[in-house]
Amino acid sequence: MVNIESVHIKGLAKTVGFDLCGVARCEKLTFNNNALNSWLEKGYDSSLEYMSRNVDKRCDVRLMVEGAKTVIVCAVSYKSVVSDGYAEDDGCKIASYACNKDYHKTIKKMLKQLLKELKVKYPTLNGRVFVDSAPIFEKQYAVNAGLGWIGRQSLLITPEYGSYVLLGELVVDAYADNYDQPLQGVGCGECRRCMEACPNGAIVAPMTINTSRCISCHTIEQQPTSEIDLHGWIFGCDECQSCCPYNQKAAYHNNTLFDPIFNPRDISPTDWAAMSAKEFEARMGTTPLKRSGLERIKMNIKK
Ligand code: SF4
Ligand code: SF4
Numbered sequence: 001m002v003n004i005e006s007v008h009i010k011g012l013a014k015t016v017g018f019d020l021c022g023v024a025r026c027e028k029l030t031f032n033n034n035a036l037n038s039w040l041e042k043g044y045d046s047s048l049e050y051m052s053r054n055v056d057k058r059c060d061v062r063l064m065v066e067g068a069k070t071v072i073v074c075a076v077s078y079k080s081v082v083s084d085g086y087a088e089d090d091g092c093k094i095a096s097y098a099c100n101k102d103y104h105k106t107i108k109k110m111l112k113q114l115l116k117e118l119k120v121k122y123p124t125l126n127g128r129v130f131v132d133s134a135p136i137f138e139k140q141y142a143v144n145a146g147l148g149w150i151g152r153q154s155l156l157i158t159p160e161y162g163s164y165v166l167l168g169e170l171v172v173d174a175y176a177d178n179y180d181q182p183l184q185g186v187g188c189g190e191c192r193r194c195m196e197a198c199p200n201g202a203i204v205a206p207m208t209i210n211t212s213r214c215i216s217c218h219t220i221e222q223q224p225t226s227e228i229d230l231h232g233w234i235f236g237c238d239e240c241q242s243c244c245p246y247n248q249k250a251a252y253h254n255n256t257l258f259d260p261i262f263n264p265r266d267i268s269p270t271d272w273a274a275m276s277a278k279e280f281e282a283r284m285g286t287t288p289l290k291r292s293g294l295e296r297i298k299m300n301i302k303k
Contacts, residue, residue, distance in 0.1 A: 022145025085242030095236025146180035
C-alpha cells in the first residue's frame, strides 16, 4: 500500500463539508493514559461508569482497529446565535449543539463519504469511522493532528472556530506521506474565564472536570439528583464555552447541515410544561434532546 497524500485527504475533507482536517499517527497516548487513571482515582467520573471501561483502548486506537496506521481527524463548526449564551433570567437553557439535528449520523455520513472518495485513488484502503461511537481520546488525536489545543475547560479549542466544533475520526490502515504536528505558540495563556464562569465549580483544576458537579453531565448522562443547582439549564450547559474569547470571536458555522432547528429562547417554561409528546417529537425528534426525552427535560425545569 502506498502512502496516502495528506494534501489529498484534506482537500476531500473540505469537499465533504468539514472545516478542519488534520492527520496524525496512530500511537499510544501515554500522557492521557496516566491523566485518565489519575482522574478516575479521584472519583471525578462519578456515575459516568463507562469512563473506567476500556482505558487501554481509549488511549491507543490500534487496539480497536487492526492494522491502524493513521487517524484522520475532522472538525466542523456548529456555532450559531444560540452559542452566544443566555441572559441571566432565561429560564430554559439548552446547549447549542442540542438545538441541531443529532450530529452523530450526519458526521458519520460525511466520514464514510470521505473514505469512499479516498478509495477512488487508493482502492485497497480500509478504514473505520468514529463519532463518539467507541472509546477514543479524540481530543488528543485532534491536538496531535494540529487542529488546536485542550483548553482549561477540557474541550478542544481551535484557533479559527473555538470550541464549538464537532469531531469525527477516520482511522485507516495506511501511512500518510506527511503528518501534522501539534500547533506551537497557541493556548489559553493567562485566561481563566471558563473556570470562573462555571456556576458549580466543576472545573476543579485546568483540564479537570469533576463530573459530579457538572450540569452538562447531570442533565444528560446521569439520573437527576437534588444536590446540584442546574442554573436554568435543562439539557447540557455552554457556560464554559460562551465565555471563551476564542468562541466569542469565531464566525458562525458555514455548513448548513448544522443549522439550529429551534431557538430555546422562543420556548418558555410554560410552553415546555404544556408540550405534548407529539409536539416534542415533531419539533425536537431529530435532535439530541430525544435521548433524554420530554419527561426528563420537564424534570430539569423544575430544579
Ligand atoms: S458544562 Fe457547565 S457545569 Fe460543566 S464544567 Fe462547563 S460550565 Fe461547568
Ligand atoms: S475561556 Fe480562557 S481558559 Fe477557558 S478555554 Fe477559553 S481561552 Fe482557555
